[in-house]
Amino acid sequence: MQQIQAALTGISSKAVAKEWLKILTLACSFSGLSGAKSPWDLADLALKVQIRWKGHSRYNLQALSVACGISQKRLCLLARTAQFFPPQVRFKQLSISHHIEAMKRDPERASYWLEQASEKQWSSKDIRLAIAGDGDPRKFSWLRCGTFWYFSHCDPRFGIDYPGRIPGQIPANVIHYFTDPGDLVIDLMAGSGSTVDAAKLLERRCLGYDLVSVRPDIQQNDALIGIPSEAWGAKLIFIDPPYGAIAKGFYDNHPHCLSQMNQRDFLNALRTVANNCRKALLTEGYLAILVQNVYGWVGDTVFQVIQQFTDDQWNLVRRIQVPLSNHQISSSVMKWARENRQMVNTDRDLLIFQMSQEH
Numbered sequence: 001m002q003q004i005q006a007a008l009t010g011i012s013s014k015a016v017a018k019e020w021l022k023i024l025t026l027a028c029s030f031s032g033l034s035g036a037k038s039p040w041d042l043a044d045l046a047l048k049v050q051i052r053w054k055g056h057s058r059y060n061l062q063a064l065s066v067a068c069g070i071s072q073k074r075l076c077l078l079a080r081t082a083q084f085f086p087p088q089v090r091f092k093q094l095s096i097s098h099h100i101e102a103m104k105r106d107p108e109r110a111s112y113w114l115e116q117a118s119e120k121q122w123s124s125k126d127i128r129l130a131i132a133g134d135g136d137p138r139k140f141s142w143l144r145c146g147t148f149w150y151f152s153h154c155d156p157r158f159g160i161d162y163p164g165r166i167p168g169q170i171p172a173n174v175i176h177y178f179t180d181p182g183d184l185v186i187d188l189m190a191g192s193g194s195t196v197d198a199a200k201l202l203e204r205r206c207l208g209y210d211l212v213s214v215r216p217d218i219q220q221n222d223a224l225i226g227i228p229s230e231a232w233g234a235k236l237i238f239i240d241p242p243y244g245a246i247a248k249g250f251y252d253n254h255p256h257c258l259s260q261m262n263q264r265d266f267l268n269a270l271r272t273v274a275n276n277c278r279k280a281l282l283t284e285g286y287l288a289i290l291v292q293n294v295y296g297w298v299g300d301t302v303f304q305v306i307q308q309f310t311d312d313q314w315n316l317v318r319r320i321q322v323p324l325s326n327h328q329i330s331s332s333v334m335k336w337a338r339e340n341r342q343m344v345n346t347d348r349d350l351l352i353f354q355m356s357q358e359h
């Protein structure tokens, strides 16, 4: 078999082995700490093995992967990159990671993005963000791909100083994923206006309401009473209610302020607000609500909200983890936690519902 293969490639099996040995020697120089070789050398070597040793049962990319301790998947990617960017079109001042990002995210305009990266001194991550953000990596610096959205700080572009203000990066991601430019987004408990600002950046129309308005572009409205007709036809309604005693005293002393309510009244109030949303939401629209467990309340609030909404004919389409960051926990709460042998609850979920079509 080996003889046939060697005959086919026009060299003896001994010569094949010798040639392969050379490759391995070169490959081993990538596995050590010497780091003398550039990643492009490895990429070129991987490509060479892929082409020259295609179909060889013994000498192939898998063997190369074992020799240099780099996964076969990575070697395949490097080979693809080397093929995509022959030496004469590579941007010497940029890393291979820049080239990989450009090739993977926008192969047709890869060179354009590399030119931009070179000119504007972008990192390889900036290329991905710039492609998503029509050329501005900062516009989408908050973008999250999975279902775990952790933000340690509030992006100053979204919202103003306000008790209970959330990182506007949270509504920004919901808006990005669940609406299109021009769609109407509403926030029924808008507080500092984080959603309003995020929607503006993303070119959505937005109306913000709150029991107490602290900005001229947020209108006074009680979500328990209803939603003004100007907000009907919304693609997304965002709600970030105040949770129990955590927020007591921060907001209005109004009896309809959700922060004043015990667990039962709070869940009932959410039911009323969700019912009001039915009128304002487009049939295919989304209701996004931030839910967290409350110390002293019985059971798991997130579970209870899901159950209640499901009973009320809402379908849960997505559940995203959006934990509170350490810096949102005040020193007095931390002290209390230690004294009472309690952990401070930092888990929080964003539940995205759609109206069941059977309703």
Ligand SMILES: C[S@@+](CC[C@H](N)C(=O)[O-])C[C@H]1O[C@@H](n2cnc3c(N)ncnc32)[C@H](O)[C@@H]1O
Pocket (backbone or CB within 6 Å): 159, 162, 163, 164, 165, 166, 167, 188, 189, 190, 191, 192, 193, 194, 195, 209, 210, 211, 212, 221, 222, 223, 224, 240, 241, 242, 243, 251, 252, 256, 257, 258, 259
């Ligand atoms: C946690 S804050 C929202 C913070 C906001 N997401 C932000 O980033 O600034 C909750 C808000 O709900 C408002 N609120 C409470 N009960 C309400 C009700 N019945 N109708 C409208 N707003 C209400 C409070 O005034 C408060 O501003």
